[in-house]
Amino acid sequence: MNQTAAPSIATHNKAAWVEAKAGDAAGLAAAVKIVDFAREPLPPGCVRIEVKSTGVNPSDVKAVLGVMPHAIWPRTPGRDYAGVVVEGPAQLIGKEVWGSGGELGIRRNGAHAHYLVIEEKYLREKPSTLTLAEAGAVGVPFITASEGLREAGGVSPGDVVLVFGANGKVGEAAIQIAAMSGAALIFGVERTKEAYRGHSNAPVDMIDASSQDIAAHVREKSGGHGADIVFNTVGSPYFEAANNAMALKARQIFISTIEHSVPFNIFQFYRGRHKFIGLDTLALDQADCGEILEGLKPGFESRALRPFAVKSAQIYPLAGIVDAYKAVLAGAPDRVVLDPSL
Numbered sequence: 001m002n003q004t005a006a007p008s009i010a011t012h013n014k015a016a017w018v019e020a021k022a023g024d025a026a027g028l029a030a031a032v033k034i035v036d037f038a039r040e041p042l043p044p045g046c047v048r049i050e051v052k053s054t055g056v057n058p059s060d061v062k063a064v065l066g067v068m069p070h071a072i073w074p075r076t077p078g079r080d081y082a083g084v085v086v087e088g089p090a091q092l093i094g095k096e097v098w099g100s101g102g103e104l105g106i107r108r109n110g111a112h113a114h115y116l117v118i119e120e121k122y123l124r125e126k127p128s129t130l131t132l133a134e135a136g137a138v139g140v141p142f143i144t145a146s147e148g149l150r151e152a153g154g155v156s157p158g159d160v161v162l163v164f165g166a167n168g169k170v171g172e173a174a175i176q177i178a179a180m181s182g183a184a185l186i187f188g189v190e191r192t193k194e195a196y197r198g199h200s201n202a203p204v205d206m207i208d209a210s211s212q213d214i215a216a217h218v219r220e221k222s223g224g225h226g227a228d229i230v231f232n233t234v235g236s237p238y239f240e241a242a243n244n245a246m247a248l249k250a251r252q253i254f255i256s257t258i259e260h261s262v263p264f265n266i267f268q269f270y271r272g273r274h275k276f277i278g279l280d281t282l283a284l285d286q287a288d289c290g291e292i293l294e295g296l297k298p299g300f301e302s303r304a305l306r307p308f309a310v311k312s313a314q315i316y317p318l319a320g321i322v323d324a325y326k327a328v329l330a331g332a333p334d335r336v337v338l339d340p341s342l
Contacts, residue, residue: 013037014340015076015113016321021066025329029322031064032077047088047120049097053136053310054111055080056336059282061325063106070282071106078110078338080139082132088120098126098293100139101286112321114340122286124293127300133315134307137335138300140281141308143292144255145173145231148279149181152229152251157182160222162214162245164189165233166206169308169335170255172198174231180304187218187227189238197333199306215244226250236262243268251275308335317342 014036022031042048057079063071082098099122104110126135149155161178165171166188178186179202186204188196193208205221207214219226226247232238235257242252243265254276268274284292299305311334316324318340328336 012039013113013115014318015109015115016078016318017074017076018064019074021071021073022064023066025065025326028061028064028325032322032325034318034321042087042117045120046117047085047092047123049081049083049116049118050086051081051083051111051114051116051136051340052132053082053134054078054338054340055137055139056112056316056324056328056338057140058328059140060105060110060112061328064325065329068106068282070102075105076109076111076113077105078112079104079106080136081111081116082126082130082135083116084132085123086115092120092123095123096126096132096135097123098130098135098138099124099286100143100289100293102282102284102289104286106282112318112338112340114318118286122290124290124297127297129301129303130307131310133310133337133339137308137310137337138293138296139289141169141335142173142177142296142305143284143289144170144279144281145177146292146296147281147284147288148231148253148255148277149174149177149229151277151279152253152275155181155183155229158184159228160185160187160218160225160247161229161231162187162189162218162227162242163231163233164238164242166190166204167194167197167333168233170233171231172308174233175200175204176305177299178202178229180299185222187221189214189241198308201304209238209241214238214241218245222247229253234258236260243274246272246274249273249275251277253277253279255279255281310335310337315339315342 017035080100085095161183196204230252236259239262
């Protein structure tokens with residue numbers, strides 16, 4: 001099984017274990033087991049981390065359900081983690097670290113376990129301003145937002161930024177980064193009338209997609225300019241509205257969709273000199289994610305970026321992993337994390 005296991009201070013490692021994809025939500029309880037593995041020797045060049053917090057991402061649950069074609073089973077799920085080094089080079093013992101990786105929990109064993117073994121070269125110290133619970137919840141949403149904006153050329157001071165799915169975790173992260181980068185105007189879109197729920201160092205003008213013309217509102221508030229960067233976390237339902245709101249030379253970022261095919265106005269695209277950026281964070285390995293987290297670290301330490309609130313009701317023990325997965329699958333508005341020490 002090649003499952004990572006406990007350090008010399010313990011003889012076992014309790015971990016989530018999935019023999020095969022669940023197929024549907026009803027099958028989660030049968031598919032996900034908590035297994036007690038015997039400790040294995042630490043491979044050369046690696047460290048063993050006691051996991052204190054590990055985010056539960058939609059991609060973690062989708063992988064277990066069989067939606068992610070990259071996923072290989074049997075496997076311990078879990079892409080994000082924060083914890084303490086308990087075995088490895090003496091100078092690293094006790095270090096509080098964080099990390100993520102597109103391969104973790106997908107193509108190799110992940111972090112939904114008491115212990116995780118990774119190569120020392122991937123180790124990154126967490127920001128001093130974050131608790132371990134908060135650090136374990138940063139992961140995929142902030143990595144996705146940061147990399148999407150980077151591939152779109154970054155947010156420049158004075159840019160107009162429009163985020164669809166603003167109260168989703170990637171949306172919140174994108175808004176935080178845009179505000180930190182000096183965006184002149186930030187617009188958020190939700191299906192109905194909602195206040196912005198996340199942190200931002202700049203005002204967020206929320207648009208109700210059920211009653212407002214998104215493009216008209218953005219253009220009116222921006223003096224006819226439109227949005228320089230559109231972060232479309234939803235995809236197809238907002239494709240037309242997003243295109244209509246784009247400024248000259250604007251960029252639109254896609255990370256998800258419902259419908260795979262959409263009507264596309266080629267004339268509008270080339271006359272607007274627009275760019276579309278597609279992002280799949282499963283292609284970002286531990287090295288990539290480590291660099292992104294290291295780049296975000298100063299923002300967290302200066303408090304320009306804030307971690308997601310980790311509410312006690314959304315912290316689950318490892319034994320409650322099925323309930324945690326179901327909460328994410330049901331669209332929990334708050335970040336769901338596992339604390340294997342509970």
